[in-house]
Amino acid sequence: MRFILRRLGFYLIAFWVSITLNFLLPRFMPGDPVSRMFARTQDRMQPEQIEHLRKLLGVDDRPLWEQYVGYLHNMLTGQMGVSISRFPAPVTEVIGSQVGWTLLLGGTALVIAAVVGNLLGILAAWRRGGAVDSALPPLLIFIGSFPYFWLAMGALYLFGVTLGWFPIRHAFSDTIEPSFSWAFVSDVGMHLVLPALTIVLVSIGGWMLGMRNTMIATNAEDYITMAEAKGLRPGRIMFRYAARNAMLPSVTAFGMSLGFVVGGAMLTEVVFAYPGVGYQLLAAVQGLDYPLMQGLFLTITAAVLLANFLVDILYVRLDPRVRSN
Amino acid sequence: MTTSIANTASSLPGETLADPVTGKTPDGGTGLPPAVSVRQSNRSLLHGLLTNKKAMTGAAILVVFIALALLAPVLYPDNPSKITGMASQEPDAEYWLGTTAKGQDVLALTIHGSRSSLFVGLTVGFASTFIGILVGLASAYFGKFIDEALSLTTNVFLLLPGLPLLVILAAFLPPGLGTVILVLVVTGWAGSARVLRSQALSIRSKDFVAAAVVTGERPLRIMFGEILPNMASIVMGTLLACIIYGIGAQAGLEFLGLGDVSTVSWGNNLYWAGNEGALLTGSWWVFVPSGVCIALVAFSLALINYAVDEVTNPRLRKIRKPKSDRPKPTQPVPTGKRVAA
Numbered sequence: 078m079r080f081i082l083r084r085l086g087f088y089l090i091a092f093w094v095s096i097t098l099n100f101l102l103p104r105f106m107p108g109d110p111v112s113r114m115f116a117r118t119q120d121r122m123q124p125e126q127i128e129h130l131r132k133l134l135g136v137d138d139r140p141l142w143e144q145y146v147g148y149l150h151n152m153l154t155g156q157m158g159v160s161i162s163r164f165p166a167p168v169t170e171v172i173g174s175q176v177g178w179t180l181l182l183g184g185t186a187l188v189i190a191a192v193v194g195n196l197l198g199i200l201a202a203w204r205r206g207g208a209v210d211s212a213l214p215p216l217l218i219f220i221g222s223f224p225y226f227w228l229a230m231g232a233l234y235l236f237g238v239t240l241g242w243f244p245i246r247h248a249f250s251d252t253i254e255p256s257f258s259w260a261f262v263s264d265v266g267m268h269l270v271l272p273a274l275t276i277v278l279v280s281i282g283g284w285m286l287g288m289r290n291t292m293i294a295t296n297a298e299d300y301i302t303m304a305e306a307k308g309l310r311p312g313r314i315m316f317r318y319a320a321r322n323a324m325l326p327s328v329t330a331f332g333m334s335l336g337f338v339v340g341g342a343m344l345t346e347v348v349f350a351y352p353g354v355g356y357q358l359l360a361a362v363q364g365l366d367y368p369l370m371q372g373l374f375l376t377i378t379a380a381v382l383l384a385n386f387l388v389d390i391l392y393v394r395l396d397p398r399v400r401s402n
Numbered sequence: 403m404t405t406s407i408a409n410t411a412s413s414l415p416g417e418t419l420a421d422p423v424t425g426k427t428p429d430g431g432t433g434l435p436p437a438v439s440v441r442q443s444n445r446s447l448l449h450g451l452l453t454n455k456k457a458m459t460g461a462a463i464l465v466v467f468i469a470l471a472l473l474a475p476v477l478y479p480d481n482p483s484k485i486t487g488m489a490s491q492e493p494d495a496e497y498w499l500g501t502t503a504k505g506q507d508v509l510a511l512t513i514h515g516s517r518s519s520l521f522v523g524l525t526v527g528f529a530s531t532f533i534g535i536l537v538g539l540a541s542a543y544f545g546k547f548i549d550e551a552l553s554l555t556t557n558v559f560l561l562l563p564g565l566p567l568l569v570i571l572a573a574f575l576p577p578g579l580g581t582v583i584l585v586l587v588v589t590g591w592a593g594s595a596r597v598l599r600s601q602a603l604s605i606r607s608k609d610f611v612a613a614a615v616v617t618g619e620r621p622l623r624i625m626f627g628e629i630l631p632n633m634a635s636i637v638m639g640t641l642l643a644c645i646i647y648g649i650g651a652q653a654g655l656e657f658l659g660l661g662d663v664s665t666v667s668w669g670n671n672l673y674w675a676g677n678e679g680a681l682l683t684g685s686w687w688v689f690v691p692s693g694v695c696i697a698l699v700a701f702s703l704a705l706i707n708y709a710v711d712e713v714t715n716p717r718l719r720k721i722r723k724p725k726s727d728r729p730k731p732t733q734p735v736p737t738g739k740r741v742a743a
Contacts, residue, residue: 087554087557090554090558091557091558091561091562094558094562095562098562098567102570102571102574103574218701218704218705218708219697219701221704222646222696222697222698222700222701222704223693223696223697223700224650224653224654224657224672224693224696224697226653226654226657226672227653227672227689227693227696227697230672230675230676230681230689230693231689231690231693233681234681234684234686234689238681238682238684239684343565343566343569344565344654344657344658347657347658348676355565355566358566358569359569359658362569362570362572362573362658362660363659370570370573371570373566374566374567374570377563377566378562378563378566381561381562381563382561385561
């Protein structure tokens with residue numbers, strides 16, 4: 078319990094840092110973002126909206142600390158202002174419509190990569206010097222060296238444009254109405270294949286190598302020799318004895334990768350024009366939509382922190398040693 | 403070899419006794435006794451890398467790209483962005499890698515692109531590793547409140563989602579090479595600080611560090627003279643990882659159009675390729691070369707990194723004669739398939 082509370086405190090501090098970053102950036106960066114933004118959007122905005130934005134971005138006359146307190150209050154109560162590029166939709170509403178797609182894409186890719194990668198790692202360590210162990214690591218390192226947006230471009234070109242097997246943009250076809258019908262779900266699935274595939278390809282090597290290396294260390298432990306001496310089945314030793322104990326670093330890595338789910342699928346989303354938060358973040362940057370940009374950053378950070386906290390709780394259950402510290 | 407003679411002449415008794423055969427290896431030979439073990443372990447790391455196939459393959463690829471970057475103005479003296487041919491030409495004898503939708507020579511863009519990409523990658527790599535060393539060493543050496551504060555900062559930066567932070571920072575700062583480097587260092591140092599801190603912590607608890615503290619050496623001297631030299635392999639691994647990060651993250655940032663789009667670099671080449679619809683018009687030759695170059699450089703660095711791991715962690719080395727390293731019961735192990743590590 079103490080451990081959990083300590084971690085909770087840490088995440089709260091991290092969240093506070095990201096809110097503060099959001100507050101400070103437009104105020105202390107060169108190039109006055111507000112006037113840039115106004116120059117582009119003035120004719121579309123109401124005077125009271127401009128007034129509100131001035132407050133939000135810190136161009137009003139209140140002293141800095143008062144602005145800061147007000148800003149903290151606004152963010153914590155979810156008042157993130159109004160989007161400029163999608164005026165007059167509130168920022169929270171815009172983000173709400175995007176988050177689901179990102180979770181779908183990033184989550185699918187992460188789970189597939191982690192499960193398959195770890196299994197391959199277990200197999201490679203178990204058969205040291207075998208086919209899986211000698212051929213896959215160099216190949217996966219090589220594939221993992223490509224920027225994943227470039228692999229996305231390649232996949233889009235090869236399987237989308239040239240072969241025409243998969244759709245090349247958006248999360249579902251324009252012609253289909255969103256509903257819980259088979260037609261819609263399969264359409265979404267088809268749109269998911271290429272973006273998810275490219276993320277899986279790039280990240281799977283890391284999972285495999287990490288698992289392989291811890292497995293090799295675990296395999297040298299005495300209790301493995303003991304289990305062998307007892308004549309247990311290899312499959313049982315491999316999964317129940319070795320892999321189970323080698324899993325812990327992978328659990329931590331899984332927690333860290335959850336950050337990738339929300340924020341890191343960004344480049345893939347951009348290539349496939351997939352309507353998630355990453356794609357929206359780029360659109361907000363290009364449209365100089367600062368309130369939306371900040372709201373997105375805060376949402377992404379909050380999601381990452383929350384996911385990591387959940388993994389911490391899971392970790393305590395898996396490794397009792399953490400509790401005693 | 404002149405150095406070997408000088409080395410034998412000046413080397414210390416203890417050292418010559420320890421290895422009369424390998425004493426030939428050229429080496430400064432001016433160090434003081436406490437430094438001997440450090441130097442030897444660093445020398446064996448270097449030796450291990452020089453005889454490692456992965457490391458040498460990686461180094462060879464890297465050298466080719468560095469040479470290409472340095473010789474770019476000689477190989478292609480003209481401005482690489484200049485429009486010289488017809489639009490979207492396929493690769494042929496005149497344009498080896500074809501032309502872009504604007505009619506620029508893709509080969510020239512690729513060769514010149516290596517300059518900015520390698521420069522940013524190396525700068526970011528060295529700068530973030532340097533900050534990582536400072537923070538990690540200070541954290542481990544001073545402990546207590548300083549460690550708490552530095553670790554907290556490190557962990558927060560590690561947790562803030564990198565790419566979105568990168569995008570936000572780049573959006574607020576004026577575009578340019580300096581901005582890209584600054585932003586990448588700000589988002590990239592934390593990982594190396596954490597790795598280096600944990601390694602420095604274990605060395606901090608060794609007797610020779612305690613001895614140095616007792617003899618009243620200055621903290622900076624202990625941190626950089628006693629602790630740091632013992633971390634050579636992990637510092638190198640961190641550096642390589644940071645360079646890979648720098649090259650990849652720059653490419654990503656520029657691909658989003660958040661770099662200085664007027665300069666020539668691999669990331670910007672890909673940005674323009676996407677912007678000019680190379681994918682949809684089927685001009686694969688416009689986006690393939692820059693991506694392959696990024697991948698080859700990252701791959702070569704990853705290979706060297708992998709080799710450093712192998713050299714320093716014997717368990718990861720390829721086993722030639724299984725089960726020969728430790729005595730085993732004469733009875734065959736029930737699971738014949740498993741090879742002891």
